[in-house]
Amino acid sequence: xxxxxxILGGIFMAxxxxxxxxxxxxxxxxxxxxxxxxxxxxxxxxxxxxxxxRGKMYGDADRDREIxxxxxxxRVVREGSSDRNLKDxxxxxxxxxxxxxxxxxxxxxxVDKMSLFRRLPEVxxxxxxxxxxxxxxxxxxxxxxxxxxxxxxxxxxxxxxYQFQMNNVDGTNSKVFFLKRSQTSNIVYCEGEFQSPxxxxxxxxxxxxxxxxxxxxxxDGTTFVRHSADVFVAFPNLAIEAAAKMISPVSNYIAxxxxxxxxxxxxxxxxxxARQPRWVQELAGKLxxxxxxxxxxxxxVTLKVYENDQARLARRWEEFEEPIxxx
Numbered sequence: 001x002x003x004x005x006x007i008l009g010g011i012f013m014a015x016x017x018x019x020x021x022x023x024x025x026x027x028x029x030x031x032x033x034x035x036x037x038x039x040x041x042x043x044x045x046x047x048x049x050x051x052x053x054r055g056k057m058y059g060d061a062d063r064d065r066e067i068x069x070x071x072x073x074x075r076v077v078r079e080g081s082s083d084r085n086l087k088d089x090x091x092x093x094x095x096x097x098x099x100x101x102x103x104x105x106x107x108x109x110x111v112d113k114m115s116l117f118r119r120l121p122e123v124x125x126x127x128x129x130x131x132x133x134x135x136x137x138x139x140x141x142x143x144x145x146x147x148x149x150x151x152x153x154x155x156x157x158x159x160x161x162y163q164f165q166m167n168n169v170d171g172t173n174s175k176v177f178f179l180k181r182s183q184t185s186n187i188v189y190c191e192g193e194f195q196s197p198x199x200x201x202x203x204x205x206x207x208x209x210x211x212x213x214x215x216x217x218x219x220d221g222t223t224f225v226r227h228s229a230d231v232f233v234a235f236p237n238l239a240i241e242a243a244a245k246m247i248s249p250v251s252n253y254i255a256x257x258x259x260x261x262x263x264x265x266x267x268x269x270x271x272x273x274a275r276q277p278r279w280v281q282e283l284a285g286k287l288x289x290x291x292x293x294x295x296x297x298x299x300x301v302t303l304k305v306y307e308n309d310q311a312r313l314a315r316r317w318e319e320f321e322e323p324i325x326x327x
C-alpha cells in the first residue's frame with residue numbers, strides 16, 4: 001500500500017518545487033533565524049516513504065501558530081480542497097488557457113484519465129515578483145540551493161528548455177515539462193515512476209499542476225503574491241487508482257503541507273535577497289549541480305530584488321519626511 005503514495009509524493013514534489021517576518025536586516029552575515037527557517041521549510045517537505053501519523057498532523061498546528069507569530073506577512077488564506085465544484089472550475093479554466101497544440105492534447109488527456117483532483121491551499125505572502133518568476137521557472141536552482149544548504153538529497157537536472165529530470169532517494173523518478181510558462185500562470189506536466197526491489201514492475205503515474213498567481217501591493221508598497229494550484233493525477237489502472245483514493249486523506253495532507261512549505265521557502269529567499277543580498281550571493285557561489293551562468297543569473301536577480309526593496313523604502317521615507325519651512 002505504501003508504494004502508491006510514494007508515486008503521488010514524487011509528482012506533488014517535482015511539480016511544486018519550481019515553487020519566511022524578518023526585521024530590517026543589513027546585507028552582511030545571515031540572520032540565524034532566517035537560515036533556520038529555510039532549512040526547516042525544506043526538511044519538512046514530506047514524501048510517502050516516511051511515516052505520516054496523525055500526531056504529526058496535529059503537530060503542524062503548533063508550527064502554523066509559530067509561523068503566524070514570527071512571519072506576519074505569510075498567511076494561508078484558504079485550505080486545500082477536493083470539492084467537485086472546484087474541480088469543474090479548474091477544468092473550465094484549463095480549457096480557457098492558451099496552449100500549444102501538443103500542450104492542449106496533453107492537458108485534455110490528463111483531464112480524461114484523471115484519477116484524483118486537488119486544489120492546493122491558497123497562500124498569500126510577501127514576495128518580489130522578479131524573485132517569484134525566477135524560482136518558478138528555475139526549479140533546478142531551487143534544488144541546488146537546498147543541496148548547498150545541506151538540506152536535500154533530491155536531484156533535479158535540466159533535460160531541455162523548461163524540461164527537467166528528477167531523481168529522489170525514495171526510488172521516485174520524474175520527468176517534468178512546462179506546458180505554459182509565465183509570471184502568473186504556469187502549467188506543468190509530470191511523468192512519474194516509482195521503483196522498489198520489492199516490486200516486480202515499477203509503478204507509473206502522470207500529474208498536471210496548474211499554478212495560478214496574482215500580485216497585490218499594500219499601502220506601504222510591499223508586494224505580496226497570492227497563489228494556489230490545481231493538481232490532476234492519473235494512474236495506469238483501476239487497482240492502483242482505488243488504492244490511491246483509499247489513502248487520499250493522507251496524500252492530500254502531504255501535498256497541501258508541501259505546497260505551504262515551498263511557499264515559505266520562496267518567501268524566505270525573497271526576504272533574504274532584499275535584506276541579506278551578500279549572503280544569497282555567497283550561496284550562489286557555492287551552488288551545486290548548476291551551470292556557472294545560472295549562478296550569475298541568481299546574483300542578478302538578487303541585486304534586482306535588493307534594488308526594488310531599497311526603492312520602496314526610499315519612497316516611504318519621502319512620504320514621511322516633513323518639508324523644510326522656508327523663510
